[in-house]
Amino acid sequence: MVLQISATNPEHPTLLFDLPWDTPLEHWPEEHLVSLPRGISRHVVRYARAGDEVVAVKELAARPALREYELLRVLDRVGIPGVDPLAVVTGRADSAGEPLEPVLITRHLKGSLPYRSMFETTMRPSTMGRLMDALAVLLVRLHLAGFAWGDCSLSNTLFRRDAGAFAAYLVDAETGEMHERLSDGQRTYDIDLARVNIAGELMDLEASGALHPSVDPIEFGTTICARYGELWTELTRQSVYPVDKRHYIDRRIRRLNDLGFDVAEMQISQGNEGDTVTFVPKVVDAGHHQRQLLRLTGLDAEENQARRLLSDLESWMATQDDYAPGDPLGARPEVLAHRWVREVFRPTVRAVPLEIRKQLDAAQIFHELLEHRWFLCDQAQHDVGLETATDDYVANWRPPAAEQSTAAPAG
Template structure:
């Protein structure tokens, strides 16, 4: 009998064919999703109304990654969520022992980079993907996580307003420390340059990279942006004691980047003429935490920034600048956000999550209003966005109540570039 390692045991796993190699699992247990590249066998499996990613890997690596992913989750670091490890699976037909399986939860609305490139990505979008990758690497390093295998293949991307948010999907080679030395960070940067250069060359050879983009320039750009962000978050800053406003300026810049300062070390020299400041602890999610506190909406960082901007505009339009922010936020939620989301048919929520829908609705309403020379009413703009934009977008999620939709002929018409065989589910834990 298989053994199950999990902090939250799931009896639904017991009846699955764990004594069969993942590569030979019946289609009835699998879900067709875009696949990436992996040296392991990875499949997306159905477990009740949930989709999980299952990866065959040797036991000590499976347990190591399972525990690391749990640690990263406790630290609120962007990574897939560990579900369980299944061991003692018996042997294959040739008598070879079956490797254990690491199970992680499928990250809804997230895509591997190859799925994004097969849809034809502009150079501006590549820049946004690079930014997301850099922010992920910096956040991991701030948390003391040495990745050891930085690559696009080991990353998933979710839409975040006009940007992307990146998530770690493979911690197999990772190590968690109290903090990282400069040498450890440089080691990860070297690996990133090597792996990403090869991936960009592969995309270029396949005609999937904009001809204006040079792979070497892209990896140089990634390294430069990493160093700029790391310095902004951690480097000390010195100035004259008459320029104390720069303390507030540093905090505001960090907030604008989406980071909160938990502690700021401020020192002066013996004469008291030079001030030196250095952020001690920085936490990502400044805007998302504020939006969650005000409205209960749990979003990505740039989505939160966009929604908070709309909330601020609402307060101005309704002359509520002097009203308690929480009260105004509740009114905005019930009079702006929720009416738009209610106008979206249930079957279209596989295309975008609610916060992304509202962001795109705001863009659509602005363009429509500019063309009309007057503000388009909210209901009219929402219906127009659903009809003109949302209905034409491909699905990017697996709704819990629509798993069977993924295997229908109509769903396959949305899967661009190549048909996805359920037996070849993409590697969410790709290497």
């Protein structure tokens, strides 16, 4: 048999070459292993050091190993949080020439823990709730990408602390399937399986005394399904708003942001009567808005500023007569974006007194004006307009704290 290391990065085979591939994984010598918490797996899994990297090595048959490797690569390309696939090693044999199972190699996710390690000390119910929220978000992201997991569970997930919350990462894609779009039946199957698996895993913790006495495993399994349903509905429902109620769109975007999702773009189209706007959000990776705003307008802003500016740009474009997505005769987004900069962004910023523009950069000023308009619209329950909001903002403006007043003058 000939040892073969299949990897997309040419550096990875060299990195992995010195590992003891002629030894069954469960008998690898300690000198190659790294002591890290491991979750429960149907396969033999070990953490090993390969050069400066720590990798997870999992033994399984060749076809599922190659299939999971490709699925993990696809998920990585579409921005799904998961482990990074490095290689598949086939053609292994021991010193007597007897064949050994192939292995799948993934990069260890720094700072992550399997769920059982997180329950070494009894976890409070509120903390567990955040853990379940993270898993629900991961499941929604997978389904939006067209991925049917087929085995959603705490055991197949790694968790990493993210400030006061948690982020969940897929660690096992062996049973998954990628589709262009999932049916309601496929999603329901995944959700039901998650509910049963999670309830069972929490029952195991309960039996070992590692579960908080106030936690009901069945209830928690049901709760994650309800959380998933809320997220899915908020992300996929189509909303129709009157044109003069643009602050409703702002409110919807805020809810999505609060749920942990960014909005890549808004599919906005006016109704036949020209008096309604249909809004369907799309989800994106971090930093998308900053790149998108720079590409469309040439404005360089922070991510939160860019998100807010792009949302106003999208709403404004929907009101333009020559905005026709998909119509070759309609104005291109870049054309409309530069018109928005020329007719909306710059005049609005320049309407703010120089005293204020010396304190804040242009993107921050416009962001604050939009926030102020949203506040006024919410109070009045109708769109007050940007000009009115600007006048009120200027009339009530107060200098920021001295340590924040260091931005360059806005243009």
